[in-house]
Amino acid sequence: MELIGARRLLEGQPMVNIVDVEKQLKGLGYKNLRRESGKTLKVLVDGNRQEVMQRLTHQLPGAKHIRTTVKSSIGHIEYEGINLLIKPSAVQGRAAYGLGNEDLLAKKINQVLTTVGKPINIIFAGSNRSFTASNITEAQTVGNDTTGFKKADIRLTGQGNVYNFSLKKDNAEYWESADTAFRSEASIIITKLIRQGKVRLRKDPTSKVYRLDRSIAASLHPEEIHHLVFGTDIKPNTGGVLIRTFSDDDFYYDAEKNELTIQVTKILIDVADFGDNAPVVLIRNDATRAGVLADKGMRGIRAMIVSASRVRMGEKKAQGQKLLRSSIVYV
Helix, strand or coil, X not given: CCCHHHHHHHCXXXXXXXXXXXXXXHHCCCCCEEECCCCEEEEEECCCHHHHHHHHHHHCCCCEEECCCCCCCCCEEXXXXXXXXXXXXXXXXXXXXXXXXXXXXXXXXXXXXHHHCCCEEEEEECCCCEEEEEEECEEEECCCCCHHHCXXXXXXXXXXXXXXXXXXXXXXXXXXXXXXXXXHHHHHHHHHHHHCCCCCEEECCCCCCEEECCEXXXXXXXXXXXXXXXXXXXXXXXXXXXXXXXXXXXXXXXXXXXXXXXECCEEECCHHHHCCCCEEEEEEECCCCCECCHHHCCCCEEEEEEEHHHHHHHHHHHHHCCCCCCCEEEC
């Protein structure tokens, strides 16, 4: 079989691209391929991945098996500037993309731990600060345990150290429902604003649910924000909130330093870290919810904790529609 890279070098042509490598792999009998990026190609196999890794490394002249990597638990192959990942075909497609944000984070950390076989230091590198978790031996997803108002999604443990982190995706503006926790306060606020003529509450004759003519945004005290965001298990020195929609490119392991650096957008360890985007209570229409006035026989008004940017976005939308008055009333 012709060696594409060698031929091009001899002819003075550019080095191979991912299309050339795909053709070469198909010529070797590897038909099930999937591009992950312009420089990364998945080779999907049904058999033993280690055996395929060894065989393919020998079949491709100049290929190198990179054993220490976060891209795969068995490493990857570097060939002609392209990274080749040997993946089981059975878990690709819909199942693979079903991983949650916390699942991906825990999976990547545990892959590195399995590969290196010893405790590692993990550095979360954010735009506002970095956070180091030392001597980690395991990453666990713990988001299902919310007893006692726990907030952590990921727990890192090792050699006496325990770190708890909550995760938020980059575009997440919703924090949690407040129908129960904010019910009495919401009822008082709505009643007061109706009396002041700032909002109107009417029953929809078709759906039989109640509707406000304007949404209501209420600020929270710093102590309330701290409790809502960090709960009872996230402490400043041993955890925080990681803002990031994780992808494979966010992870880099340095074997010499024994450090796994994970890129995050922002790290929150205190209410002040929110800046002008602190959570607020948004009281709005939602015909699918019993809501905060259900005990008064009025369904359809809900309360939710959202980022301040969500409220500002509503204001911009109202301005764009040139409404006669703001769609949001602040209290």
